[in-house]
Amino acid sequence: xxxxxxxxxxxxxxxxxxxxxxxxxxxILRATSCMTTAMxxxxxxxxPVATIxxxxxxxxxGFLAAAERDGKMADGFDLGNSPFSxxxxxxxxxxxxxxxxxxxLAITKSKKAAQVIVGSFLNQSVVANYLINQPNDxxxxxxxxxxxxxxxxxxxxxxxxxxVKDEFTFEEDATLIAQSLYNVAKDDIAGFVAKSSHVKRLxxxxxxxxxxxxxxxxxxxxxxxxxxxxxxxxxxxxxxxxKNDNA
Amino acid sequence: xxxxxxxxxxxxxxxxxxxxxxxxxxxILRATSCMTTAMxxxxxxxxPVATIxxxxxxxxxGFLAAAERDGKMADGFDLGNSPFSxxxxxxxxxxxxxxxxxxxLAITKSKKAAQVIVGSFLNQSVVANYLINQPNDxxxxxxxxxxxxxxxxxxxxxxxxxxVKDEFTFEEDATLIAQSLYNVAKDDIAGFVAKSSHVKRLxxxxxxxxxxxxxxxxxxxxxxxxxxxxxxxxxxxxxxxxKNDNA
Numbered sequence: 001x002x003x004x005x006x007x008x009x010x011x012x013x014x015x016x017x018x019x020x021x022x023x024x025x026x027x028i029l030r031a032t033s034c035m036t037t038a039m040x041x042x043x044x045x046x047x048p049v050a051t052i053x054x055x056x057x058x059x060x061x062g063f064l065a066a067a068e069r070d071g072k073m074a075d076g077f078d079l080g081n082s083p084f085s086x087x088x089x090x091x092x093x094x095x096x097x098x099x100x101x102x103x104x105l106a107i108t109k110s111k112k113a114a115q116v117i118v119g120s121f122l123n124q125s126v127v128a129n130y131l132i133n134q135p136n137d138x139x140x141x142x143x144x145x146x147x148x149x150x151x152x153x154x155x156x157x158x159x160x161x162x163x164v165k166d167e168f169t170f171e172e173d174a175t176l177i178a179q180s181l182y183n184v185a186k187d188d189i190a191g192f193v194a195k196s197s198h199v200k201r202l203x204x205x206x207x208x209x210x211x212x213x214x215x216x217x218x219x220x221x222x223x224x225x226x227x228x229x230x231x232x233x234x235x236x237x238x239x240x241x242x243k244n245d246n247a
Numbered sequence: 248x249x250x251x252x253x254x255x256x257x258x259x260x261x262x263x264x265x266x267x268x269x270x271x272x273x274x275i276l277r278a279t280s281c282m283t284t285a286m287x288x289x290x291x292x293x294x295p296v297a298t299i300x301x302x303x304x305x306x307x308x309g310f311l312a313a314a315e316r317d318g319k320m321a322d323g324f325d326l327g328n329s330p331f332s333x334x335x336x337x338x339x340x341x342x343x344x345x346x347x348x349x350x351x352l353a354i355t356k357s358k359k360a361a362q363v364i365v366g367s368f369l370n371q372s373v374v375a376n377y378l379i380n381q382p383n384d385x386x387x388x389x390x391x392x393x394x395x396x397x398x399x400x401x402x403x404x405x406x407x408x409x410x411v412k413d414e415f416t417f418e419e420d421a422t423l424i425a426q427s428l429y430n431v432a433k434d435d436i437a438g439f440v441a442k443s444s445h446v447k448r449l450x451x452x453x454x455x456x457x458x459x460x461x462x463x464x465x466x467x468x469x470x471x472x473x474x475x476x477x478x479x480x481x482x483x484x485x486x487x488x489x490k491n492d493n494a
């Protein structure tokens with residue numbers, strides 16, 4: 001049976017062997033929710049970069065560019081980190097360079113994996129179905145907050161483990177902790193997430209609507225995946241799309 | 248108000264500022280449970296060392312020495328990592344050099360703290376009372392397992408946070424997660440810990456009795472504390488002992 005593990009922060013990813021595995025990168029508030037939203041709304045590709053400088057230099061080359069630090073849109077960029085800003089029709093078919101405090105680091109730390117995909121509540125079931133139908137072991141890599149674990153990514157990791165539990169083995173304590181926490185919180189995810197330090201930080205920035213949006217399950221049947229260091233939407237074969245529609 | 252935080256593994260301790268804080272080192276199975284048991288049974292002091300080599304060289308100098316790696320007693324030492332081996336009357340007044348897979352690393356990583364103390368279920372209330380009655384912020388440092396978090400240390404961290412919650416602020420997600428997990432598990436700590444990967448590993452080594460022993464709350468009113476790089480029993484003033492007896 002395939003194995004699934006949860007890594008709570010990119011600071012710990014070196015303790016895991018990502019080779020030959022699928023890494024699901026998770027940054028619920030808000031990087032991976034934005035990436036999912038962008039792909040669902042027709043953005044062609046996203047270039048994740050680690051630093052503001054790299055992101056700015058891609059902007060100078062003519063790309064649209066999005067940069068967030070400490071929960072705020074950085075000065076001099078086209079887009080920030082609100083999922084609503086990725087719904088604009090003018091973005092259809094475009095490529096966007098993105099850097100965020102935690103999310104893009106998680107992606108750049110996963111490049112040795114067999115495959116890197118992007119998960120969020122917004123595409124939860126389509127990701128779960130994909131993991132079940134592919135052959136590799138899986139690591140769910142939470143972006144966390146500045147090296148530490150956070151509640152919202154842990155809850156999503158737990159939700160994903162719970163959704164695939166019949167098809168995977170999972171023995172590591174971190175994985176069991178994520179699943180336990182999800183099972184405590186699942187009837188009131190928003191209430192539970194409201195306790196998190198990140199949400200308290202973000203609430204100060206008046207983004208209740210963003211948070212509410214990012215916690216909705218299954219509104220977008222897309223999976224952003226890394227291909228040659230750029231995120232593009234995964235193409236599903238016919239059979240797979242049918243399975244997902246029936247889920 | 249004082250602040251309390253939980254760090255789930257020594258791999259993340261560099262993200263915390265331990266200076267001017269009390270660090271409570273936790274390695275429930277079994278290093279800090281053994282240290283608590285040893286002090287309660289009259290061992291005079293414990294020298295925590297990081298490596299088997301250092302431990303062996305102290306043994307050559309005439310100290311009793313205890314070494315554990317991967318849950319087993321290492322060859323050529325006097326004691327292993329079972330709390331029962333620290334109850335022997337012949338150990339009274341002795342100094343023991345100790346190295347363990349995870350626990351001693353947590354101690355050596357905390358040396359910049361204002362104070363380092365040892366916590367376990369066995370001395371839970373006396374530690375909680377001490378934290379309430381001293382003036383500094385607190386970090387609970389879980390030893391985890393080979394760099395990753397584990398269930399039993401997380402549950403104890405949650406129990407300790409819960410016990411002092413009226414006297415401390417705690418806002419970090421890791422701290423909230425530990426407390427939530429403890430509140431789910433508290434009516435059946437043993438059942439919850441039985442799920443952990445470490446316990447599965449240890450069960451293979453036939454140490455059910457050790458595990459059962461280490462999960463007992465409040466059987467020893469002692470606090471091992473680091474003093475000049477050596478663990479000794481904290482001395483309480485009269486008032487404090489009374490408070491603890493009434494707890």
